[in-house]
Amino acid sequence: MVQYNIALIGFGGVNRALAQLVAERNEQWQAELGFRLNIVAVTDLNLGSVVSANGIDPRTLVETKFETGGFAKLSGGSAEADNEKVIRHAPADIVAEATFTNPDSGEPAVSHCRWALESGKHVVTTNKGPVALAAAELKMLARRHHVAFEYEGAVMSGTPVIRMAKTTLAGAGLTGFEGILNGTSNFVLGRMEAALGFSAAVSEAQAMGYAEADPTADVEGYDVRLKVVILANELLGGALKPADVSCKGISSLTVSDIETAAEDGCRWKLIGSAARDENGRIEASVAPRRLALDHPLAAVSGATNAISLRTDLLGAVTVTGPGAGRVETAYALLSDIVAIHRAEPARTTKETAE
Numbered sequence: 313m314v315q316y317n318i319a320l321i322g323f324g325g326v327n328r329a330l331a332q333l334v335a336e337r338n339e340q341w342q343a344e345l346g347f348r349l350n351i352v353a354v355t356d357l358n359l360g361s362v363v364s365a366n367g368i369d370p371r372t373l374v375e376t377k378f379e380t381g382g383f384a385k386l387s388g389g390s391a392e393a394d395n396e397k398v399i400r401h402a403p404a405d406i407v408a409e410a411t412f413t414n415p416d417s418g419e420p421a422v423s424h425c426r427w428a429l430e431s432g433k434h435v436v437t438t439n440k441g442p443v444a445l446a447a448a449e450l451k452m453l454a455r456r457h458h459v460a461f462e463y464e465g466a467v468m469s470g471t472p473v474i475r476m477a478k479t480t481l482a483g484a485g486l487t488g489f490e491g492i493l494n495g496t497s498n499f500v501l502g503r504m505e506a507a508l509g510f511s512a513a514v515s516e517a518q519a520m521g522y523a524e525a526d527p528t529a530d531v532e533g534y535d536v537r538l539k540v541v542i543l544a545n546e547l548l549g550g551a552l553k554p555a556d557v558s559c560k561g562i563s564s565l566t567v568s569d570i571e572t573a574a575e576d577g578c579r580w581k582l583i584g585s586a587a588r589d590e591n592g593r594i595e596a597s598v599a600p601r602r603l604a605l606d607h608p609l610a611a612v613s614g615a616t617n618a619i620s621l622r623t624d625l626l627g628a629v630t631v632t633g634p635g636a637g638r639v640e641t642a643y644a645l646l647s648d649i650v651a652i653h654r655a656e657p658a659r660t661t662k663e664t665a666e
């Protein structure tokens with residue numbers, strides 16, 4: 313039986329959903345994917361940390377109502393998150409980083425990834441900060457330590473974009489993209505179309521688990537800006553920083569703007585885009601746009617995202633699917649683990665007797 317020991321860093325919506333999936337689907341994964349997951353460590357700023365080489369029961373993790381510092385009550389638990397010690401020394405093969413995204417420095421998530429890679433552990437993350445702001449360093453560390461740095465969920469949650477474009481569209485001549493890349497703002501715009509106020513719509517998005525810890529990042533476009541940087545650098549060979557991407561969010565749009573657009577047969581959408589010109593220069597932006605209803609992105613509703621990848625050989629290839637959500641994003645972590653397993657199963661798997 314192949315089993316990966318996994319450490320969860322940050323125990324909010326996404327990693328909690330991953331623990332729930334482990335509780336429910338390990339047998340199915342073993343049969344279909346050829347491995348199972350064993351949670352050996354969890355840290356969270358509010359809850360503390362817990363480490364157990366034999367594994368922590370995922371049902372206990374998801375079903376217990378922990379108070380602040382509550383992991384101290386578990387065997388091997390502490391009220392302190394102690395991230396560096398846990399990441400460096402827990403007996404994990406894979407570290408799943410899902411703490412909050414810091415759009416300015418990427419910290420502390422960049423350090424979490426760095427500690428894991430330096431100690432020979434694979435990293436899977438949904439956190440946009442390390443990917444947008446420190447990908448070059450973290451990829452170099454991963455190569456040096458013969459481990460993987462995977463981050464499919466950093467863009468469009470569990471909907472495959474980064475790996476799909478890099479592998480399945482290799483050679484198609486990608487020259488640019490435009491898309492709806494933030495589930496919260498698209499959800500908010502839809503609720504405002506139904507005449508709900510801006511703040512109430514944002515509160516609904518928070519309750520659904522779509523929004524960032526600080527939803528300003530969603531509605532001011534900063535989250536999309538990080539995603540545009542990630543896609544431009546990963547898919548168009550850019551070396552963009554957030555400051556290279558002009559950025560405007562949806563917070564200045566009023567219900568009246570939205571009604572006027574509807575009267576004109578249009579709909580407001582927050583669009584992230586980038587294009588490479590013939591000199592190799594990349595222009596990238598984030599801005600609300602009034603789209604005619606027959607535009608391919610106009611019908612994308614709720615927390616759904618969509619991206620049109622412009623290619624030389626195929627024209628536009630459009631992918632649509634969930635752009636946010638706890639389980640949807642936890643699936644992205646699983647897809648990263650599947651990629652690690654398929655790439656080099658002999659490198660890190662632990663063969664244990666059944």
Ligand SMILES: NC(=O)C1=CN([C@@H]2O[C@H](COP(=O)(O)OP(=O)(O)OC[C@H]3O[C@@H](n4cnc5c(N)ncnc54)[C@H](O)[C@@H]3O)[C@@H](O)[C@H]2O)C=CC1
Binds near residue numbers: 323355358524638
């Ligand atoms: N929720 C979603 O739909 C998506 C989320 N993401 C990203 O995934 C990450 C996790 O998202 P959620 O689980 O929804 O966020 P969340 O806010 O529900 O959970 C984050 C958890 O990290 C913990 N945390 C914060 N700083 C920490 C630290 N220094 N050490 C240990 N724990 C710390 C918090 O206490 C919280 O429990 C974020 O970076 C987010 O941007 C990416 C795609 C979609």
Ligand SMILES: N[C@@H](CC=O)C(=O)O
Binds near residue numbers: 469494523535
């Ligand atoms: N807050 C983000 C979550 C995914 O990145 C969003 O709403 O899209």
